[in-house]
Structures are given as C-alpha cells and as structure tokens.
Amino acid sequence: APILTLRDAARHYPSGDTLVRALDGVSFNIYPGELVGILGPSGSGKSTLLLIAGLLEPPSAGEVHIRGKCVSHPGMDLDQMRHFRRNNIGFVFQKANLIPFLTAVENVALALHIDDVPARAARSYAAHLLASLDLAHRVDSIPSRLSGGEQQRVAVARALATDPGLILADEPTAALDSVRGRQVIGLFRQIADERKAGVLVVTHDPRTLDLFDRTIEMNDGRIVG
Numbered sequence: 319a320p321i322l323t324l325r326d327a328a329r330h331y332p333s334g335d336t337l338v339r340a341l342d343g344v345s346f347n348i349y350p351g352e353l354v355g356i357l358g359p360s361g362s363g364k365s366t367l368l369l370i371a372g373l374l375e376p377p378s379a380g381e382v383h384i385r386g387k388c389v390s391h392p393g394m395d396l397d398q399m400r401h402f403r404r405n406n407i408g409f410v411f412q413k414a415n416l417i418p419f420l421t422a423v424e425n426v427a428l429a430l431h432i433d434d435v436p437a438r439a440a441r442s443y444a445a446h447l448l449a450s451l452d453l454a455h456r457v458d459s460i461p462s463r464l465s466g467g468e469q470q471r472v473a474v475a476r477a478l479a480t481d482p483g484l485i486l487a488d489e490p491t492a493a494l495d496s497v498r499g500r501q502v503i504g505l506f507r508q509i510a511d512e513r514k515a516g517v518l519v520v521t522h523d524p525r526t527l528d529l530f531d532r533t534i535e536m537n538d539g540r541i542v543g
C-alpha cells in the first residue's frame with residue numbers, strides 16, 4: 319500500500335482578479351522504500367507540491383492520503399493534521415536550519431522532546447542516529463563547527479528522529495558540493511532501502527539522479543513526465 323497518495327490535488331492562489339494554479343490536478347503514489355525525485359523549472363509547482371504532501375497547506379481541491387487515510391478531509395482540524403504530520407512526516411530543507419546554540423545531539427533530541435520522550439532516552443537515540451550517519455565524533459559540536467555536509471546530515475538525523483514513514487526534502491543538496499550532495503542523496507537511498515520510508519526529493523542536481531527509483535517532472539503545476 320502507498321505511504322502517500324495525491325489524487326487530483328490542486329492549489330490555487332488568488333492573484334489580482336485571476337487565480338495562479340500553482341498545482342493543477344496532480345495524482346501519484348509513493349510506496350514504502352521508494353526514493354522519488356521531483357524535477358521541473360522554477361515556478362512549476364514543486365514547492366507547492368511538497369507543502370501539500372507535507373500537510374503544511376491544505377489542497378484547494380483533491381485529496382491527500384497518508385497510509386491510506388485521507389488527511390485532507392474538511393473534517394480534519396489543524397490539531398489533527400499537526401499530530402498526523404508529526405508522527406508520519408520528516409522534513410529536510412535546502413538549509414539545515416539547526417539551532418545555533420545547541421549541539422548536534424541536542425538539535426536532534428529536540429525533535430523527540432516535543433513528543434514527550436524522556437530527555438535521557440531522546441539524547442541516547444539522537445546520538446545513535448548521528449552515529450549511524452557517521453557523525454559520532456560530532457555529537458557535541460555546535461553547528462558553526464560543522465561543515466555544510468555535516469550540518470545537512472544532522473538535519474537528516476533530526477528528520478529521522480520520529481521514525482517517519484515519509485520524508486520530504488526541498489533541494490537538500492543545493493548548498494553542498496557534488497561529493498557532499500551525493501552523500502546526502504545516498505543517505506536517503508539507504509533510508510528508503512533499510513527503513514522502508516518513502517522519500518520525495520525536489521532536486522535540480524542531475525549528478526545524483528542515478529540514485530533515484532524514478533522522477534516526477536513538473537511543468538505549469540502539472541505532471542508532464
């Protein structure tokens with residue numbers, strides 16, 4: 319069964335007396351264990367698609383299903399959506415956005431404190447995650463002491479902390495050189511394979527496309543390939 323389904327999902331923004339169709343009827347499934355890329359020119363709707371898939375914005379029309387449950391239902395309130403998001407979805411952005419005065423392990427553990435995991439358990443699991451991303455020697459470093467690639471791996475560890483079934487990433491390698499960029503996509507490949515998470519990545523980086531199972535190509539708010 320798919321982890322994520324979009325069915326005729328649309329998102330319209332008013333612009334003067336017309337509507338911008340940022341997303342114009344998009345349907346696809348993401349299955350557990352799949353690493354899927356989203357490609358397309360600037361303005362084609364890629365970020366809007368991630369916001370809708372990530373339950374950060376409701377679709378103007380159509381449906382979003384996560385683990386077979388319709389989560390775009392008008393009856394679903396914001397608290398329910400937030401709860402659903404927290405338990406099922408991990409986000410990685412272009413910039414790592416770590417909290418500068420917290421160490422790597424504290425940044426990752428914070429994602430678990432929010433979920434009322436006891437502090438010691440949160441810290442120990444965070445350290446374990448960082449070690450699994452080859453950052454054992456960096457757990458007590460603050461972000462400014464880490465390289466760009468290391469910061470982005472901490473951000474990936476943070477996204478994994480709640481063991482989400484779906485990971486959404488918006489140009490996570492844009493700020494990295496090609497070696498570190500490939501490392502981060504390689505990490506997503508591994509997460510898809512080992513944790514059976516579905517991973518959806520907006521990317522412009524042609525050098526890592528061989529690591530993906532497939533790509534979705536967007537233009538003018540629609541899937542064109």
Ligand code: ADP
Binds near residue numbers: 339359360361362363
């Ligand atoms: P991409 O991520 O592919 O660059 P976006 O999803 O950001 O594309 O944008 C798709 C289209 O929707 C663009 O024309 C953009 O200007 C428009 N758009 C996106 N967000 C908004 C918004 N909040 N208000 C008005 N228009 C928006």
Ligand code: ADP
Binds near residue numbers: 374404409
């Ligand atoms: P919480 O689970 O505490 O309610 P939020 O709802 O604030 O968290 O956000 C959930 C995740 O989505 C966080 O990783 C946050 O950084 C990200 N996020 C929230 N709002 C936006 C937005 N408008 N654009 C991009 N990412 C966002």
